[in-house]
Amino acid sequence: MKTVVTARRLYTPVEEITNPWLVIEDGRITEISSRAAHAAPANASFVDFGDAALAPGFLDIHMHGGAGLDVMRASAAELPRLGQFLTSHGVAGYFATTVAAPLDVTCSALERLADAIEEKTKVNGGPPEARPLGIHLEGPFLSHKRRGVHPPEYLVEPTVPIFEKLWQAARGHVRMITIAPEIPGAMEVIAEAARRRICVSIGHSDAELPVARAAVQAGARHATHTFNAMRPLDHRNPGIIGEVLSDDTMTADIIVDGIHVSPEVVKVFLQAKGPERAVLITDAISATGMPDGRYQLGPIQVDVKDGKATAGDSLAGSVLTMDRAVRNVTRFSNWTLAQAVRAATLNPAQAVGLSAKYGKLAAGVEANFVVLSSAGEVVKTVVGGRGL
Numbered sequence: 001m002k003t004v005v006t007a008r009r010l011y012t013p014v015e016e017i018t019n020p021w022l023v024i025e026d027g028r029i030t031e032i033s034s035r036a037a038h039a040a041p042a043n044a045s046f047v048d049f050g051d052a053a054l055a056p057g058f059l060d061i062h063m064h065g066g067a068g069l070d071v072m073r074a075s076a077a078e079l080p081r082l083g084q085f086l087t088s089h090g091v092a093g094y095f096a097t098t099v100a101a102p103l104d105v106t107c108s109a110l111e112r113l114a115d116a117i118e119e120k121t122k123v124n125g126g127p128p129e130a131r132p133l134g135i136h137l138e139g140p141f142l143s144h145k146r147r148g149v150h151p152p153e154y155l156v157e158p159t160v161p162i163f164e165k166l167w168q169a170a171r172g173h174v175r176m177i178t179i180a181p182e183i184p185g186a187m188e189v190i191a192e193a194a195r196r197r198i199c200v201s202i203g204h205s206d207a208e209l210p211v212a213r214a215a216v217q218a219g220a221r222h223a224t225h226t227f228n229a230m231r232p233l234d235h236r237n238p239g240i241i242g243e244v245l246s247d248d249t250m251t252a253d254i255i256v257d258g259i260h261v262s263p264e265v266v267k268v269f270l271q272a273k274g275p276e277r278a279v280l281i282t283d284a285i286s287a288t289g290m291p292d293g294r295y296q297l298g299p300i301q302v303d304v305k306d307g308k309a310t311a312g313d314s315l316a317g318s319v320l321t322m323d324r325a326v327r328n329v330t331r332f333s334n335w336t337l338a339q340a341v342r343a344a345t346l347n348p349a350q351a352v353g354l355s356a357k358y359g360k361l362a363a364g365v366e367a368n369f370v371v372l373s374s375a376g377e378v379v380k381t382v383v384g385g386r387g388l
């Protein structure tokens with residue numbers, strides 16, 4: 001079946017097309033052009049979104065859960081409910097993100113997540129669901145000093161055999177790893193993970209600048225929730241953040257909920273990384289979309305009150321949604337909605353090596369897109385053509 005979609009504008013997101021004409025067949029985009037070139041469609045259903053904008057479905061590469069579900073604890077049968085919740089916030093794909101936990105618990109979670117990732121996408125029927133596209137290992141190779149809420153008893157010194165065990169449990173679906181480069185053994189694991197085309201991201205780290213730079217030389221190319229769980233920036237001793245902000249080969253992500261990083265520092269970050277290398281993440285936990293209360297983040301108990309998730313004195317992930325992160329970027333900086341959208345779509349896709357298939361609107365890719373009002377509110381999300 002063929003469907004033609006029109007709206008006021010479309011962000012590819014590199015280009016902006018006014019009065020776009022988007023053709024979808026069998027769950028894929030087959031044509032993007034201008035409405036002016038076409039008469040009313042024949043033999044196709046037609047959906048006009050009026051003044052709204054079409055953008056690629058958001059990609060969240062650091063997400064622990066939502067709608068009451070934690071990705072390390074949920075069964076493969078429960079994950080579609082999380083996927084449906086995420087589409088209500090514009091997300092089409094995500095990386096299920098782990099936290100430090102006992103190794104056997106992590107391995108069984110990875111096996112379940114691999115099942116969910118390998119499940120075939122349904123093209124027709126049913127509500128749209130954001131899909132788990134890979135696994136992000138946040139831990140166990142983190143710095144004790146900058147562990148945040150990751151339990152100290154489950155942090156592990158990196159070795160290739162432990163990494164291999166996690167990789168095997170995940171059946172090769174690990175696509176991203178957050179690692180502190182200064183801990184013994186880290187550089188070897190960074191090099192091995194990079195060799196397997198994993199996005200190696202430095203974070204939860206107390207590294208000095210030269211160590212962070214050596215990690216990049218070893219194969220790291222990204223940074224995890226910049227500023228949070230990192231040695232703070234000092235202008236004479238810039239540390240890891242100095243490397244992350246000044247190295248133009250690196251991409252980096254940030255939590256733009258207005259709680260984890262102040263709006264002014266978000267603006268500095270966006271200026272430093274620019275519209276091509278800044279990446280938005282949510283770091284969202286199971287409490288996202290739920291009332292205040294007590295929730296689980298892997299093995300960690302988290303209290304959520306007034307939009308703030310904490311365990312003890314530390315922030316424990318967020319209840320941020322990607323659509324709000326995008327809107328916050330336009331509030332905290334002078335970036336346009338199109339630039340903010342890019343930081344939630346193409347930029348994360350490029351950072352993790354998925355930009356051939358995700359994070360953009362182009363002929364040939366799966367029809368994953370979000371319909372946004374001019375204020376950036378989600379009107380509708382379509383995943384694999386489902387949801388129109």
Ligand SMILES: [Zn+2]
Nearest residue numbers: 062138283317
């Ligand atoms: Zn996290």
